[in-house]
Amino acid sequence: MTVLRTLLQRAAVIGTGLAVLAVAALPDPSRPVLVAAALALSACVAAAAIRRPLAGTVALAATTVTVLLAGALDASSVRPAQVVLAAGLLMALLAALAAAEEARAAGGAVTVTRSPWPQRLAPVLVAMTAGAIVAVTGAQDVVPSVPLVLAGLTAAVAALVVAASAHRTGRRRE
Amino acid sequence: MDLDPIRLDFVPTARLRRLAMVAGLAVALAVVTSHGELLVVAVVPLVLLVGVPRSGVPTGAEVSVALSTARCVEGDEVELVLTVRADGCDRVQAEPVAPPWSELTYLGASREGHETVARWTLVPGRWGRHRVGPVRLRVHAGGGAYLARASLEVGDLVVYPAAAALARAVAPIELAAPLGEHPSRSVGSGVEFAGVRPYAQGDRQRDVDWRVSARHGDLFVRQYAAERAFDLVLVLDTELDAGEPGRSSLDLTVRAATGLVQTYLRSHDRVGLVTFGGPLRWLTPATGPRQLYRVTEALMSVRPDPSELDAGSVGYGLDHLPRGLLPRRAFVALLTPLLDDGPLDAVRLMLERGFTPLVIDVLTASPAVPPKSKDAALAVRTWRMQREALTLELGNLGVAVLDWDGAAELTGGLVHAMRAARPGGRP
Numbered sequence: 001m002t003v004l005r006t007l008l009q010r011a012a013v014i015g016t017g018l019a020v021l022a023v024a025a026l027p028d029p030s031r032p033v034l035v036a037a038a039l040a041l042s043a044c045v046a047a048a049a050i051r052r053p054l055a056g057t058v059a060l061a062a063t064t065v066t067v068l069l070a071g072a073l074d075a076s077s078v079r080p081a082q083v084v085l086a087a088g089l090l091m092a093l094l095a096a097l098a099a100a101e102e103a104r105a106a107g108g109a110v111t112v113t114r115s116p117w118p119q120r121l122a123p124v125l126v127a128m129t130a131g132a133i134v135a136v137t138g139a140q141d142v143v144p145s146v147p148l149v150l151a152g153l154t155a156a157v158a159a160l161v162v163a164a165s166a167h168r169t170g171r172r173r174e
Numbered sequence: 175m176d177l178d179p180i181r182l183d184f185v186p187t188a189r190l191r192r193l194a195m196v197a198g199l200a201v202a203l204a205v206v207t208s209h210g211e212l213l214v215v216a217v218v219p220l221v222l223l224v225g226v227p228r229s230g231v232p233t234g235a236e237v238s239v240a241l242s243t244a245r246c247v248e249g250d251e252v253e254l255v256l257t258v259r260a261d262g263c264d265r266v267q268a269e270p271v272a273p274p275w276s277e278l279t280y281l282g283a284s285r286e287g288h289e290t291v292a293r294w295t296l297v298p299g300r301w302g303r304h305r306v307g308p309v310r311l312r313v314h315a316g317g318g319a320y321l322a323r324a325s326l327e328v329g330d331l332v333v334y335p336a337a338a339a340l341a342r343a344v345a346p347i348e349l350a351a352p353l354g355e356h357p358s359r360s361v362g363s364g365v366e367f368a369g370v371r372p373y374a375q376g377d378r379q380r381d382v383d384w385r386v387s388a389r390h391g392d393l394f395v396r397q398y399a400a401e402r403a404f405d406l407v408l409v410l411d412t413e414l415d416a417g418e419p420g421r422s423s424l425d426l427t428v429r430a431a432t433g434l435v436q437t438y439l440r441s442h443d444r445v446g447l448v449t450f451g452g453p454l455r456w457l458t459p460a461t462g463p464r465q466l467y468r469v470t471e472a473l474m475s476v477r478p479d480p481s482e483l484d485a486g487s488v489g490y491g492l493d494h495l496p497r498g499l500l501p502r503r504a505f506v507a508l509l510t511p512l513l514d515d516g517p518l519d520a521v522r523l524m525l526e527r528g529f530t531p532l533v534i535d536v537l538t539a540s541p542a543v544p545p546k547s548k549d550a551a552l553a554v555r556t557w558r559m560q561r562e563a564l565t566l567e568l569g570n571l572g573v574a575v576l577d578w579d580g581a582a583e584l585t586g587g588l589v590h591a592m593r594a595a596r597p598g599g600r601p
Contacts, residue, residue, distance in 0.1 A: 002185055035297035043403045056192075057191070057192060071208050071211060072212060083212075083215065084214055088218065090196060091219070091222070094189065094192050109268060109269035112267065113263070113265070120264065126222035126225060127217070134214050149210060156205075158323075159224070160197055163223035167228045
C-alpha cells in the first residue's frame with residue numbers, strides 16, 4: 001500500500017509537470033521555450049525520483065520559468081485561459097511536490113486529524129478566481145498607456161511586498 | 175480526558191518559499207519583459223500567501239498521550255491513546271516511537287467533539303522495563319506553509335515475562351515440609367487413597383472400609399497419603415545471553431523460572447531463587463503471593479543493564495551462597511545455556527552441599543556459520559563438542575540435563591527428573 005502510494009505521488013509530480021508544460025508550450029513553441037521545457041521535465045523527473053526539497057524547488061522554478069518564457073516569447077499565441085490554467089497547474093505541481101517530499105520526511109507518521117476539504121480548497125479556489133479576473137481584465141481591448149502599465153506593475157510589486165510582510169518573522173527557517 | 179497545552183513553534187516550509195519564488199519570478203519577468211499578462215501567474219501564489227498570513231497560525235495546541243496500562247505480560251496488547259485538540263491547524267501527523275522488540279499498529283482516529291482521539295496497539299515481544307515513546311508530532315498550519323514539531327513523552331511500560339507452560343506442579347516422592355498439596359509416600363490425613371490396614375483402637379468410624387471388612391470378616395480402615403509441601407530452589411545462570419532477542423537463552427531462562435514459580439506457589443509450595451553470573455542475588459524459599467511479587471521483581475532485574483556490563487566481569491561467587499538458604503530436601507533446578515564451565519562449577523558446589531540439581535538447558539540457538547568458511551565451521555564444531563562434553567560430564571556427576579526449547583511443556587521432563595533425583599540435604 002505504501003509502495004503504491006509512493007508511486008502515485010511520484011506519478012503526480014511528473015504528470016502535473018508535464019501538464020503545465022503542455023498547456024504553456026503548445027501548440028507552437030519557440031526553441032528557447034522547448035529547451036526550457038526539456039530542462040523542466042528533467043528536473044520534475046529528478047524531483048519525483050529523489051523527493052528532496054532542493055530538487056523540488058529546482059523543478060518548480062524551471063517549470064515556472066518555462067511558462068513565463070512561453071508567455072513572454074510567444075505572447076501572441078498565448079491565450080488568457082491558457083495562462084490561468086498554467087498558473088493553476090503550477091499550484092498543483094507545488095502541492096504534488098510537497099506531498100511527495102512530506103511522505104519521505106514523515107517516515108512512519110500517520111495523519112490523525114485533518115481540516116475538512118472545503119476549508120483546504122477554499123483558498124485555492126479564491127486564488128484561481130482572482131487569477132482568472134486578472135487574466136480577463138488584462139485581455140480587455142484597451143489602449144495601452146505608460147501610466148496604466150506603470151500602475152499595473154506597481155500594484156504587482158506592492159502585492160508582493162504585502163505578501164512578504166504577511167509572513168515576516170524573526171524565527172529560523174526549516 | 176484532561177489535555178495539556180503545548181507550545182508550537184511554527185517554521186516556514188518549502189511550500190511557503192516556493193509560493194514566494196513563483197510570485198517573485200512572475201513579477202520580475204513581467205517587469206523585465208513588460209508583459210503584464212504574466213502577472214496572472216503571480217496572482218495565484220500571491221493570493222494564497224496573503225490569504226494565510228503568519229498571524230493566522232496558532233501558537234499552541236492541547237494534547238494528551240497515555241498507555242492503557244503500565245504493566246503487562248509479553249504478548250499482551252496495550253493501547254496507546256493520543257488525544258489532540260489543534261484548533262486552526264490544517265493537519266496533525268503523529269509517529270510514536272515503539273520500544274525495541276515490540277509491534278505497533280495504528281488502529282485509527284475518531285473525532286470526539288473538538289478533539290481527535292488516535293489509537294495504536296502495542297504488543298511487547300520481550301520482557302523488561304521499556305520506555306514507550308516519545309510520540310513525535312508534526313503539525314501543519316497556514317495551508318501547509320508552516321510546520322511545527324513537538325515531542326510528547328509517554329512513559330515506561332513494565333513487561334513481565336510470559337510463563338512457561340506447566341500442566342501441574344509435580345514433586346518428588348520424598349517430601350519433608352508438612353502442610354502441602356503433594357501426596358507423599360508417608361501415611362497421613364490427605365485425600366489420596368494409600369491402602370487399608372486392620373482396625374485399631376482409636377480409629378475413626380468413618381475411615382472403616384466396609385467392603386473390605388465384609389470380605390475379610392474383620393474391621394479394616396482406609397489409609398490416606400500425607401500431603402506435604404515442596405521446596406523448590408531455582409538457580410539461574412545469567413552470565414551469558416545467546417540467541418535472537420525474544421528467544422535468547424536469558425529470555426527462556428526467565429520464562430521457565432516464571433512458569434515454575436507461578437505453578438509451585440499456586441500449589442502452596444516454597445520457592446527460592448538464586449541468580450549468579452552477574453551479581454549474586456538470592457531469595458530464601460517462601461510461599462504466598464508476597465513471594466510471587468518478590469521473585470517477579472528479582473527476575474525483572476536479571477538482565478544486566480549497560481552500567482553493569484561496563485563494570486566488567488563479576489565472579490560467580492556461588493560459594494558465597496549462605497548454607498542455610500537451601501532447605502533440607504529442597505529440589506534445585508539450574509537453568510543455564512551451558513556455554514561455559516560456570517554451570518559445572520555450580521553443579522559441583524550443589525553436590526558438595528548434598529543437592530543433586532536438575533539442569534535445564536535453555537540454549538536454542540547455534541552460531542551462524544558464514545558460507546564457505548572452513549575456520550568458522552571448525553569453530554562451531556568445536557563449540558558443539560565442548561557442549562556435548564559438558565553434558566557428558568554432568569551426566570557422569572549423576573545430574574540429569576533437560577533440554578527446553580521455550581515452547582514445550584515442562585511437566586513431563588520434570589516428572590522424570592524428580593523421580594530420578596536424589597533428595598537433597600546437608601551432608
